Amino acid sequence: MPFVFTPIPLQLSDFSVEYLVSIVIVTLQVSLTAVALATVAGVALAVVVGFTEFPGKRLVESIINTGMGFPSVVVGLVVLIMLSNSGPLGDLQLLFTPEAMIVSQFILALPVVASVSLSAIESVDDSLADAAFAAGGTGRDVQVAVLREARYGITTAILAGFGRAISEVGSVLIVGGNIALNTPTGERVSFTRTLTTAITLEARKGEIETGIVLGVVLVALALSVNALGNVLRERGEH
Amino acid sequence: MSDQRTRDETGTDETGRNGGRTTRRRLMQAAGAGSALGLAGCLGGDESTPTATEGDGNDDGGGGGQSDDGGSNVGDGTLTLATTTSTYDTGLLDVVNTAFQNTFGITIETISQGTGAAIRTGRDGDADVILVHARGPEDQFIRDGAGVNRRDVMFNDFVIVGPPDDPAGINGMGSATDAFATIAEEEATFLSRGDDSGTNTKELNIWAEAGIDPSGSWYQETGQGMGDTLVQANQAGGYTLADRGTYLATQDNIDLVIHVQGPLQDGPAILQNPYGVIPVNPAVHDNVNYQAAMAYVGFLTSPQGQSIIGDYTANGSQLFFPNALAEEPDFAQYVPQDYGGSSAAREQARFQHWVDQVVPDDY
Numbered sequence: 001m002p003f004v005f006t007p008i009p010l011q012l013s014d015f016s017v018e019y020l021v022s023i024v025i026v027t028l029q030v031s032l033t034a035v036a037l038a039t040v041a042g043v044a045l046a047v048v049v050g051f052t053e054f055p056g057k058r059l060v061e062s063i064i065n066t067g068m069g070f071p072s073v074v075v076g077l078v079v080l081i082m083l084s085n086s087g088p089l090g091d092l093q094l095l096f097t098p099e100a101m102i103v104s105q106f107i108l109a110l111p112v113v114a115s116v117s118l119s120a121i122e123s124v125d126d127s128l129a130d131a132a133f134a135a136g137g138t139g140r141d142v143q144v145a146v147l148r149e150a151r152y153g154i155t156t157a158i159l160a161g162f163g164r165a166i167s168e169v170g171s172v173l174i175v176g177g178n179i180a181l182n183t184p185t186g187e188r189v190s191f192t193r194t195l196t197t198a199i200t201l202e203a204r205k206g207e208i209e210t211g212i213v214l215g216v217v218l219v220a221l222a223l224s225v226n227a228l229g230n231v232l233r234e235r236g237e238h
Numbered sequence: 239m240s241d242q243r244t245r246d247e248t249g250t251d252e253t254g255r256n257g258g259r260t261t262r263r264r265l266m267q268a269a270g271a272g273s274a275l276g277l278a279g280c281l282g283g284d285e286s287t288p289t290a291t292e293g294d295g296n297d298d299g300g301g302g303g304q305s306d307d308g309g310s311n312v313g314d315g316t317l318t319l320a321t322t323t324s325t326y327d328t329g330l331l332d333v334v335n336t337a338f339q340n341t342f343g344i345t346i347e348t349i350s351q352g353t354g355a356a357i358r359t360g361r362d363g364d365a366d367v368i369l370v371h372a373r374g375p376e377d378q379f380i381r382d383g384a385g386v387n388r389r390d391v392m393f394n395d396f397v398i399v400g401p402p403d404d405p406a407g408i409n410g411m412g413s414a415t416d417a418f419a420t421i422a423e424e425e426a427t428f429l430s431r432g433d434d435s436g437t438n439t440k441e442l443n444i445w446a447e448a449g450i451d452p453s454g455s456w457y458q459e460t461g462q463g464m465g466d467t468l469v470q471a472n473q474a475g476g477y478t479l480a481d482r483g484t485y486l487a488t489q490d491n492i493d494l495v496i497h498v499q500g501p502l503q504d505g506p507a508i509l510q511n512p513y514g515v516i517p518v519n520p521a522v523h524d525n526v527n528y529q530a531a532m533a534y535v536g537f538l539t540s541p542q543g544q545s546i547i548g549d550y551t552a553n554g555s556q557l558f559f560p561n562a563l564a565e566e567p568d569f570a571q572y573v574p575q576d577y578g579g580s581s582a583a584r585e586q587a588r589f590q591h592w593v594d595q596v597v598p599d600d601y
Contacts, residue, residue, distance in 0.1 A: 085363035085523055093525070095364050096318060096347060177349040186336040191347060204465040205327050206472075206491035 015210060019180070022190040023198050024217065030098050030176075030194060031166040034105035035113070038165075039158050041106075042113030046157075049114075050121035051143055064118065067111025068164075072104070076171030079104045083175065096177040098192055104171035109161035116160050120153020121146060152233055159229045166222055169196035195221070317530040318347045320357075320365035322436055323463045325513070326350035328487040328557050330550050337546055338537045344530050352463070354434030360385060360516070363523030367531035369538075371481070371513045372436035373585070374443075377574035385516035387532065389539050390571040392547050392558040393512040393592060395500025396440055399468070399485060400426075400477035402495050408477075409497045414506045415448035417498045422448075425456040427476030429467050432459025436511075441479045444508060468492055481511050483557040490553065501590065502559075502597050510589045513558070514571070515539075538562065548596075556601070561592045 049060055081087050083095040083103070094100045124146045132145040147154075172178075176192035178201060183189055193201075195218040202211035325331050326348060335346045349359060353370040360368040361384045369391065370376060379385045398408065398417055406426035408417040421428050430452075431438040445452050458476070460467045464484040471478040472492040482500060499505035515538055517531035537543045539562035547560045568588065575585055 085525060087362075090363070090525075096349060177347070179347045179349060181345055181347065182332055182336040182339060184336065184340050186332055188332065201327075203469075204323065204463040206465050206469045206488045208469075208491070 016187055019188045019190070020214075020217070023193055023195055023214075024221065026098060026190045026192065027166065027194040027196075027218075027221070030101045030172070031105060031162060034102045034165050035109050035158065035162045037102070037106050038109035038113045038161050042110050042157070042161065043117050043154060045110075045114045046117035046121055046154075047143070047147070050118050051146075061118065064111050064115045068115050070108065070111065071170065072108055072168040073170030073174065075104050075107050076174030079107070079171065079175045095175060096179060096192060098176070100175040101172045101192060101194070104175050105165040105168065108168055108171065109165045112164045113157045113161040116157035117150070117154045120150040120157065123153070124149045155229055155233045159226055162225055162229075163222060166218070166225075167196065169194075169200060173197050173200060314527055314530075315343070316345050316347060317367065317527055317534055318349065318365045319367055319369060319534070320349050320351060320355075320359040321369040322353050322356060322371055323350045323465065324371070324437075324481045324484045325369060325558075327463075327465055328483045328552055330483070330547065330558060333550055334538070334543065334546055337542070338534060341537065342530070342533055344533065346534075352431070352433045352435030353439065357384075360518045363518060363526055365518060366527040367515060367517045367534050369513060369515045370436060371511055372439040373512065373514070373575060374439060376514050376516060377576075379516060381574050383519055383522060386519045387535060388514050388516045388572055389535055390561055390568070391513045391515050391538050392544075392560045392562070393510065393589065394482045394558050395502045395505065395511050396437065396479055396509040397482050397485060397496045397500050397505070398477060398498035398509075399471070399480050399494040400497050401472075401475045402493060404497055405475070406477065411498050412506065414444050414498055414508050418444050418448045419450060421477055422450050422452055422457075425454060427456050427458065427471075427474055428452065429471045429474065429476045429478040430457065430459045431464065431467050431478075432461050433463070435464070437464060437479060437481055440509075440511070444479070447508060464488075468494060483552075486555050486557060487552045501593050502601055507586045507590060510586070512561070512589060559592070559596050561596065 045064070049057065049064075079100065080095065082089050083092065083100050084090055085095070094103070128149055129142050129146055132142045137145065172192070172194055173196075176194070176197065178193050178197040179191040180188040180193045181191045190198075195214050199211045199214045199218075202208070202214065319331075319335075321331065327350065331348055335348065338344070339346060349356070349365065351359065353372045353375060356365070356368050356370050357375050357379050359365045361379065361382070368379075368385065376385075376388065380388055398414060400406070400408070406421045406424040408420050411417040411420070430441055458474075460470050462470070464480060465488050467478055468480055468485065468488050469492060470476075472494050477497070478494075482502065485494075485496070498509075500509035500511070501507050515535050517528060517535060518526045520526055520528035538547075541563060544560035544563055547558050548556065550557060570585055570588065575582055
């Protein structure tokens, strides 16, 4: 039997195409922003740790590596406490906004980006640095040469960070609140509802099929972003 | 919460195109009464609306005019509502909140949690108003000064559901405590929400009432929402306690049937499920949008809000029964149940009164 895609769940009364699109947009906005910020901070961190020697360097590396496995629900709770009106940063009024979700995804993606970048930098063969140095390069030139060599690994780091951010559900559910707004005609429009939190909601309602369709959309999104990353990586080779 | 976000996509679309003329007219009426009641609920500083004393909503004059420009200025334009999964997952709030938004031009951000979590969110000042269903924790919320101006809004009931073949043999029992006792005796699988929700609170009350401390491998906590738990009970062939609204809304996806009815269909009074709305106390959290919260309370308890609730159906059944409107006073809704002579027995009698009054005999 040939595979025929029938978008049945999209015909459910509370599941319009506009609603789905708004969820996708929120998902991408939050995760891409979080990963962009995590890339800046994470690569900078990897450069600092990778190119300098200081006491406690091993400890810092261990902390970064441990951060990769940090449970997202705990990150969510910590961000909740910080951003709550009863918390220290309550005056910023960020809780239950996309910004709060960016904060928590940033915290989750940062160690991934930093750790994978760091190992990419550290695995560049010492002979390269030596050669750059022998060719009369300054310390800075040596670093640039190493970073150039490590760029594939760093791209992988960014993609891994993105995978971590877009697939997590625990923290965005807590700090975002899984909010959809109602338009004047009663349609739902995502405000802080991502694909993952929407799946949670559908599963809760027993709408398993709808949840799976959303999951397929999520995987397709992740796949597209990774494909894009690979294209960029290959282009860099020429 | 009180920030100044504006969202044009919800604020400026033309209203009522899909809703047709009757919906539009109802919204206009809702605008009249909603804003009038909102004002009566001490929105002292707002402009206009000389009709504040007429709460019947039959004037489509001044009040209605406010709705179309979306410019009525109650608080700062965003209302954060912390509520239970049962009100959200059934779709009721999509209808109620849309009508409220079109009336007041206030955007509602709904966070659906268990009752326990919703109360905590309100207690932390992270929501402006809560709509929940566990009178004990609600009373504690008020007693602690975290919330003010509680109102009864609506009710339905809980039902004990289980697999169609009814392994414990509780079908048709008239007592919830007897049914629970039988399930415990037979050690039939029972799924508990275990999440401090209103339903979980009710379930634990029933066990306590039956004098049983449920334990053993037959008693399983899911730690999940009502829908999840129903789906899980369906898979596991177990019993669970469900609010009728979520059960009816999820019915299509599961095989579970009702074995013990709630008071809506002559079941025991202990299975009553009343919902209350409580604004967060602005004296405790000065950045909550109290004006909008009171407007929301006003709207929910207005004749229009109540009729929207009463008209809402899923799978052909009415899910919630409004009970905010009464000619005689009902002080018990404003204060903790044991406050100043009101009692649980009185509350039960009161609930039965509402069942007799608004639930059709053939429901």
